[in-house]
Amino acid sequence: MLVLDNRLLINEGRTRACYQHPGDKDLVVKVPVGNKKTDNRSNITELRGYQILMREQVDLFCISHCYGFVTTSLGKGLVCDCIRNDDGLISKTIWDIIVYQDDCDVDQIKKVTHDFCRFLTQRDTRLFDLNLKNIVLKLQKDGVYAPFAVDLKGRFDNKETIPVSSYSKYFARRKMVRRRRQLMERISFFREKREEWQ
Numbered sequence: 632m633l634v635l636d637n638r639l640l641i642n643e644g645r646t647r648a649c650y651q652h653p654g655d656k657d658l659v660v661k662v663p664v665g666n667k668k669t670d671n672r673s674n675i676t677e678l679r680g681y682q683i684l685m686r687e688q689v690d691l692f693c694i695s696h697c698y699g700f701v702t703t704s705l706g707k708g709l710v711c712d713c714i715r716n717d718d719g720l721i722s723k724t725i726w727d728i729i730v731y732q733d734d735c736d737v738d739q740i741k742k743v744t745h746d747f748c749r750f751l752t753q754r755d756t757r758l759f760d761l762n763l764k765n766i767v768l769k770l771q772k773d774g775v776y777a778p779f780a781v782d783l784k785g786r787f788d789n790k791e792t793i794p795v796s797s798y799s800k801y802f803a804r805r806k807m808v809r810r811r812r813q814l815m816e817r818i819s820f821f822r823e824k825r826e827e828w829q
């Protein structure tokens with residue numbers, strides 16, 4: 632059993648906490664949080680989303696790959712790649728950079744995020760949950776950011792009564808274009824209003 636404690640905590644989302652793997656610096660372990668601690672639904676959804684993605688896309692380098700479940704001191708955990716900067720530090724989400732980092736190149740962040748979304752759309756990679764906290768920016772040696780999707784539940788995040796985007800490439804592309812536009816707007820908006828969100 633893997634023992635997870637607060638020193639290994641990277642960050643928390645709405646349903647899961649993400650820890651460094653105690654035995655491998657290149658991996659993270661995601662466990663359920665809050666009063667739904669025993670509910671592993673998000674992890675199951677993510678692993679399912681990942682498996683479908685892998686069936687469709689062979690060489691997807693810009694995501695955190697998933698490797699299955701382990702038993703931990705905090706319940707069942709999903710093991711995934713840990714995204715790290717070239718200097719070894721764990722990469723931060725777009726949110727953490729634009730809201731908490733005084734000095735950051737917003738234009739570069741918008742450009743690489745825009746290109747990342749366009750790349751996914753052109754390859755019909757269906758990740759509809761691309762928000763500021765589900766993308767991390769890997770800082771490379773040359774100072775350029777490379778975006779990675781770290782939350783792959785979004786395949787099923789259609790918010791549609793009839794999930795047309797899950798079946799139709801055309802609707803999926805349209806949705807991805809809308810998501811990209813929203814992301815661009817949000818990067819500018821939250822950077823401007825960052826003090827209110829710190």
Ligand SMILES: Nc1ncnc2c1ncn2[C@@H]1O[C@H](COP(=O)(O)OP(=O)(O)OP(=O)(O)O)[C@@H](O)[C@H]1O
Binds near residue numbers: 649673713722781
């Ligand atoms: N592979 C990873 N490498 C580095 N950090 C990560 C990784 N996966 C997750 N994180 C960090 O942990 C946070 C929570 O992870 P994740 O988005 O998977 O949780 P969640 O509860 O499912 O999210 P949501 O609120 O979108 O439902 C992320 O916002 C990010 O800061």
Ligand SMILES: [Mg+2]
Binds near residue numbers: 644645764765782
């Ligand atoms: Mg998330």
